[in-house]
Amino acid sequence: LSIALCSSGAFWLDRKSRGWLGLTGEQILAELRSAVIEISRTEPHPDKLIAEFQQLLRERCQTSFAALLFDRGEVHASGNLELAKRTPGHAALCESGWATPESLQRRRSTPSLADLRRFIIEHSLGLMVTVPSGSPTPSLLVALGTKTNQWPYTYPEVQRLQNIAELMDNILTRARLTAQAALKARMEHLAMMSRGLAHDLNNLITPISSFLVHTDGRSAAGSAEQEVHDAAKRSVRMMTEYVRQALFFANRLAPKFENIRLRDVFEVVRELSAPLAAHREVTISIAPAGDISFTADAVLVERLLVNLIANAIDASEPRSMVALSVGEVRPGWLRLQVADEGCGIPPENLSRVFDPYFTSKQFGDETRGFGLGLTICQKIVELHAGVISVQSEPGRGTTLTVDLPVTQTMPPLRPETAP
Numbered sequence: 001l002s003i004a005l006c007s008s009g010a011f012w013l014d015r016k017s018r019g020w021l022g023l024t025g026e027q028i029l030a031e032l033r034s035a036v037i038e039i040s041r042t043e044p045h046p047d048k049l050i051a052e053f054q055q056l057l058r059e060r061c062q063t064s065f066a067a068l069l070f071d072r073g074e075v076h077a078s079g080n081l082e083l084a085k086r087t088p089g090h091a092a093l094c095e096s097g098w099a100t101p102e103s104l105q106r107r108r109s110t111p112s113l114a115d116l117r118r119f120i121i122e123h124s125l126g127l128m129v130t131v132p133s134g135s136p137t138p139s140l141l142v143a144l145g146t147k148t149n150q151w152p153y154t155y156p157e158v159q160r161l162q163n164i165a166e167l168m169d170n171i172l173t174r175a176r177l178t179a180q181a182a183l184k185a186r187m188e189h190l191a192m193m194s195r196g197l198a199h200d201l202n203n204l205i206t207p208i209s210s211f212l213v214h215t216d217g218r219s220a221a222g223s224a225e226q227e228v229h230d231a232a233k234r235s236v237r238m239m240t241e242y243v244r245q246a247l248f249f250a251n252r253l254a255p256k257f258e259n260i261r262l263r264d265v266f267e268v269v270r271e272l273s274a275p276l277a278a279h280r281e282v283t284i285s286i287a288p289a290g291d292i293s294f295t296a297d298a299v300l301v302e303r304l305l306v307n308l309i310a311n312a313i314d315a316s317e318p319r320s321m322v323a324l325s326v327g328e329v330r331p332g333w334l335r336l337q338v339a340d341e342g343c344g345i346p347p348e349n350l351s352r353v354f355d356p357y358f359t360s361k362q363f364g365d366e367t368r369g370f371g372l373g374l375t376i377c378q379k380i381v382e383l384h385a386g387v388i389s390v391q392s393e394p395g396r397g398t399t400l401t402v403d404l405p406v407t408q409t410m411p412p413l414r415p416e417t418a419p
Contacts, residue, residue, distance in 0.1 A: 065145030089116035097133035255297035262289035281318035295408040308338040315342030345392035
């Protein structure tokens, strides 16, 4: 009886003290919601919003760790923290809507709850919630580390986190849609400009190219006239390549999906990349593809890999290596990586590498670059419902990673390439 009275007195005092200090549950929730909304007003970029929201949760929930885990196909993930959808623990979390180590310990143990508890303890988590709560297919999971004071999370805190997490999810969804609409409009505008510019340049190049062909060989070798003639031919080649890339970027492509063998793609890529690699004295290492097959547009995937390798070669020093590798990132997905040992990309440029016409290349052997190579790669990957990302460190090289779904449609397998 004395223990019960002491506990009741403690809870009463806690409620009263919070009320005296203006810290009732409703006030805490209102303050949190106001902070979330204020962040959304000042930061429109989805990725930066996520970082701001995680920082807010760390501060307000008195923990050193907070992560928003988003639906990534087969997993919910944030950085290195991943919870696979096929695990019993994921199903248990979705069913209950939330979990803490203490709540799982109190419940009757089942294999799914035990799996969820192992995940939470392994990653030193104090609380996880799903958004929407109780949905079998949540769009967002929120994970908090244990509190800095080592106290467990209370049920009112769980409810507040669920409320705030739903607000964050809604704001992030709106921010993504707004960013996608703005990007689409910008890309369409750039595509229209590229199409017109390429058409005009092509008309200007044609008579110049014809004149150079007509006058080829008329000047003595080594003469000033011949040097000017050779320089003009190089410039025409550069402009022709720009026109080709600009038209590819501007066109509305419709992929022709078929079941293709990766080793056939790698052979074509090796052949097309060899001249540039030899010219730059760079070695290309291509991993064995085995019997891997997947559904894709073969021509577009070949163009994708040739562009990535060419970009890597351009960034490489003589006698260095560019490596093309293949692996399985998760069931049903194929991962292709192109890695170089070059100069790397400065951190301030990483977020812009896929922007149309952005290039950091300086004038080198022949060309500075048009800033469309990686944009075209991104376009090809998106046409295949895939994801492309870049990791780089100045002075230590760059790795481009492409994740593609193995299945798009199910056409007949393309005939085996003759040896």
